[in-house]
Amino acid sequence: MKNTVSVIVNYHNGEKYLENCIKSILNQNYKDFEVILWDNASTDNSKKITEKFKDKRIKYFRHPTKENLYKARNRAIEVSSGKFIAFLDSDDWWEENYLSSREKFFSDSKIDFLYCNTNIFYEKKQKKKLYRKFKLPCGKIFSNLSKDYFIIISGVIFKREIFKKYGNFNQNYNILGDYDYIMKISKLCNAHATNLPLLNYRIHENNFLKLHSQLFYEEYKDWYERTEKEKNPDFFENKDYLMNKLINLEIRFLLKNKKKNISILLKILNHKIFKEKIKLLILFFLPKSFFKYIRK
Numbered sequence: 042m043k044n045t046v047s048v049i050v051n052y053h054n055g056e057k058y059l060e061n062c063i064k065s066i067l068n069q070n071y072k073d074f075e076v077i078l079w080d081n082a083s084t085d086n087s088k089k090i091t092e093k094f095k096d097k098r099i100k101y102f103r104h105p106t107k108e109n110l111y112k113a114r115n116r117a118i119e120v121s122s123g124k125f126i127a128f129l130d131s132d133d134w135w136e137e138n139y140l141s142s143r144e145k146f147f148s149d150s151k152i153d154f155l156y157c158n159t160n161i162f163y164e165k166k167q168k169k170k171l172y173r174k175f176k177l178p179c180g181k182i183f184s185n186l187s188k189d190y191f192i193i194i195s196g197v198i199f200k201r202e203i204f205k206k207y208g209n210f211n212q213n214y215n216i217l218g219d220y221d222y223i224m225k226i227s228k229l230c231n232a233h234a235t236n237l238p239l240l241n242y243r244i245h246e247n248n249f250l251k252l253h254s255q256l257f258y259e260e261y262k263d264w265y266e267r268t269e270k271e272k273n274p275d276f277f278e279n280k281d282y283l284m285n286k287l288i289n290l291e292i293r294f295l296l297k298n299k300k301k302n303i304s305i306l307l308k309i310l311n312h313k314i315f316k317e318k319i320k321l322l323i324l325f326f327l328p329k330s331f332f333k334y335i336r337k
Contacts, residue, residue: 044147046074046140046198047123051113053081055131058243059090062131067096071140075100079117082107111210111218118209127198132243135195139239143198146233153230155198160238164245172242177234183227187279190286194219196240203230217260224268228275258290 048066052059066076078091080103091101102120104113118126125147129135143155159172172193178185186192203226210218265287268276276283 043073044125044144045123046071046125046127047077047118047121047201048074049077049079049114049117049121049126049128050131051079051081051110051117051128052083052087052131053107054083054085054087056083056085056087056090058132059087060093062129062134063091063094063099065134065137065139066129067094067098068137069135069140070138071144074098074140075121075123077117077121078102079113080104081110081113109212109215111212111214114218115209115212118204124201125198126201126204129195132245132248133195134241134243136237136239136241140198142235142237142239143233149233151231152233153200153203154226155233155235156192157196157235157239158237159193159196159240159242162241162243164243169241171238177236179233180231181227181229182232183224183275184279186224186227187282190220192223193240193242194223195242197223214260214264216257217264220261221264224264228273254293258293261290262287 050059050062050066055062063076063078066074076096076099078099078101080087080091080101082104088103091099100120102117104116108116114128127140139157143157146152146155156177158177160169161172162169173191177191207226207229211221212218214221265283268283269280
C-alpha cells in the first residue's frame, strides 16, 4: 500500500462552507490521497456543491438517515482505503502544504499520528489567531493534554493501524468522541507535532460545540467518571488537572442553568482545588441581581 491518505469529510447540511473545504483538499501539494465525502442525510444543496468537482479521487457516500457524528466517522473509515486517515470538518480548511509538510514522517515506524498547530478564524470579526503559542509536544502526550488540551481533530493524521488496533470512535458520544479518542491513543501511541498552523478552524454562530455546551459538560462528566473507573495510572497522575476541567464545566453549567445544585456543589467542595472552591462559593451565593447588573 502506498502512502495514500484517506481524507474524510463528514457533514450534514454543509452547503455554506463545503466548497471551500473540498477546494483546500484538492489544492494540496501532496497528491496521493482520496477524499471520502460522507453526507449525513443533508437536506440542503450540499449534493449540488459536490457535483461541481469531477476529480476521480473523490468518493461520495450518502447515509439516508441522520446519525450522530461518530457513527458517521466510523462508517467513513470502513469505506476508506488509505494507509493514513485524516479528518477535515466541512467548515474548516487546510493550508496547501498540510499534507506535504508531513510526508517525510509517513514512513517513520515510530510515529503513530501527526498533529499540527491551528489558526482560529473568527468569522464575525474576519480575524485569525494562533491557537497555541508554545512548542507542541511529541511522544506519548496524555499528560500534556490533561493539563491543556490543544488538539483539533481536523489537524490530525492517523496511521490506519491505530484504528485496527484500538478500535474506532465511541458512538455513544455526540460531541466528545474526538476528545475521547485522542485522549485514549495519547496514552498508548507516539505523536509527532508540527508547530506550523496548517489548519484553519472556523468559529461561527452555528458551531456544534457552541450550540451544545451543556451536552459537552454531560459527556465530559461521563468520560471522566468512566476513565476514573479504568484505574489507569496515567489518569491518576493527572487527575487534578482533569478534575479542574470538570469543575470549570460544572460552574458554567450551574450559572447557565441558574440552578443551585447542591449535589454538584458538595462534590466540588470535597475536592482540594482551593481556588475553584472559592470561585464557586462566590458565584453560588451572589444574588441574581448582580448578574443582571454586570451584563449591562
